[in-house]
Amino acid sequence: MGEDPMRGAPRDRPVPRPARTPRAVAVVWALLGLNTLGSAGAKTIVTIPRSLIQMVTMGALVAAFTLALALNLRLRVRPSAFVFLLTLLLVPSVISSANLEVGFGALFRCARLALFVATLWLLSRWWDGSLTFVRHHIRMYFAVLGSVAAGLVISPGTAMPEYYGGRLVGALWPLTPPQIGQYAAVIIGLTVLLVLGRRADGAGAAVVIVPSVVLLALTHTRTATLGLLIGLTLAIGSLVLTSAAARRFFTWTVLCAVVAAAAFSSALQAWYLRGQSQENLSSLTGRAKVWDALLAEPRTTAEQLFGTGLGDKSFGGLPIDNSWLAVYQEQGLVGAAVVAAFVVVLAGVALLRPPSLQRACAIFLISYCGISSYTEAGLGDASPYLLHLALAATLLAAPAAAPRPPAPPAPRRRVPSWARDRKVN
Template sequence: MLSPRDAVADQNFLGDPAPRLLGAVWTLLVINTLGSQGADTIIPIPKPVAQIVTMGAVVGAFLLALLINPRIQLRPSAYLLILTLLLVASIASSVRMESGYGALLRCFRFTVFVATLWLVTRWWHDWLALVRHHVRAIAAVLATVLLGLVISPGTARPESYGGRVVGAIWPLTPPQVGLYSATVTGLVVLLWLGNRTTRTSMLLLAVPAVGLLLLSHTRTALIGLVAGLAVALLSLASTSERARKVFTRAALAAGLAVLVVGPALQTWFRRGQDDLSSLTGREKVWDALLAAPRTVSEQFLGVGLTNKSFDGLPIDSSWLAVYQEQGYMGLALVVAFLATLLAVAALRPPSLARACALFLIFYTIIASYTEAGLGDASPYLLNLFLAAALLATGARSTPRPEVRT
């Protein structure tokens, strides 16, 4: 039993409970990272309108965060400090106007995004609330994908994307659908293992999410989900018999699946392509980007924030996108915040919060090879912020076992 002095200290450490408006702040941050371009939708959404919605969402999130945190109480964060330095590098590269006025608008969005994350650090102690807000917001996005698939299957699985599922309500690309599906699946499975949600809630969220992931045919998302969950379960194996059983059964099931449905899996991974070595044409863009002549300043600071394309084609790599936009300085900062998160995770004792953080970190690292998003406001930076919050809880603040979702 805690002494009165220890109880007061523990209460100060934990802080006040997360307000209800925090869920609205987080939802607006998720909306901001949805992007404004993708497949055709059932009701056409002009790109300027989509941009206004996403830009307005981050501004709204910032104002709401100020409303619930008027004294601007912040928690120290190495991740956010390095991310702020990346923002400064982005502004320094963008003010030279090599990428036009759009770079300055992206810098403004990135600035408001980072400032909002700093304001949210006040409630890092309530990590379970943050995870639930994240799952609910992303599940709502996936619900719009399911709704579009039901209303207009042809629009939701267009021939232009090879029949892969897209967002027919809001313009979402197959990789985005895969990212959100994998994130929801991984987190709810881990929450169920940690007795923080019911089996029914887990199945209601994970089963449709896995279905959308398979329909999106996003190979990176599937690999990231499997690898991230494997690392998370291994991190819990030493302290959780349930995690050990799930890991063993999952490994046996995976081995059996490879033997029984191996040809079907191979067909799914190929997506009708004869050669996977070129990564669906990505290497041509990557080679052209690396071969392009650059000044010393462009090598060091990049050309400023862009729409993550080169010569009109998507870069589809976080590392090359950061090199293009923020140069070697940006690459060094991205490596720094990823290394910091991994180092902190290695030092934390086994816990559910640490397992969720490891899942998010490893998924992001795997996805960064073929998806852009580590150098600008994106779902990946939001996932890493949540991982930082989970790791910041340390070993002291462990929420009571709960089963609501």
């Protein structure tokens, strides 16, 4: 794209780092993102066997861990409550999966989660509260959206199929509308915040924001849109008292939203309903029926505490589409408590930090994941949502202490000549 859209004005106050972040760290982060893209979704232009997709995604995770280990051979890690609690989540996952109630795939998913967490531990060495990983995150998902846009141009019929109600899907890689909407919403929110914090120029940010907004609109994803709007409102609200740019943006956004709601109310309502009836909408497109059946399922005490094992986030052949119920189903009440703990810890740390751009980005990510958790699964397994929260953890990490410069040598004391003569005598 020529000029890097994510590189903006120099920092007002540089954050000290323990060491220069290697460029290969961006590759590790991108490989983690590739692993979380999933292997099931829409039909693509060229049919890709699911086994091949799984080999690519799992191979990406192995490559990410290997490269991270090569970069951090001395195993230097930074303390992180988020990654520590994520490590604890492995306990109920392994206990429940060892029963093989959902097959050997549960143990495979446990190994995948363990490798994912281990890679985060290795990367924690470079978590210093800077915006480095934010830029990696935006570039990574912008590249994914680029493949979606390319598929739309090459084969519009495949990219917007009737079996998805004409919603945008991945025609080159099997991505569902909620996935595309999630990636678009996250990079839109982060880029807007970088512009407000004067860490990205307007022209470069427009290259990211404008096509992402178009793709988000074509997915008709309500959860991603609401998460973006609410998350940005909370994030910008945290900057209002300290940033004039945030105050201006907030004021103009509210005015534009009121005008748009008045002028295009019917069009916005039609987009929101997606041709569904009020009854279907009230049941969250059938999700509520699956949730009721899941909660009514009789369980043993062990299943209530530790779940039935890591599976494909479905119940009775239907997707659960709720992170908390999916965790309860697969990792039990213990797993749900651990997930709630790391979300609460991240939110608490973000609220206690003084206002800053890093804090605003973390608030956006945490609030977005919290809103999406109601209609999307993923907080209990290796997923984009855990990667978003890991990014929030990098932003909330305390800056490393600046290395002290070596002390200057003590001045040499000159001895008077009479003292030297006396010493000699």
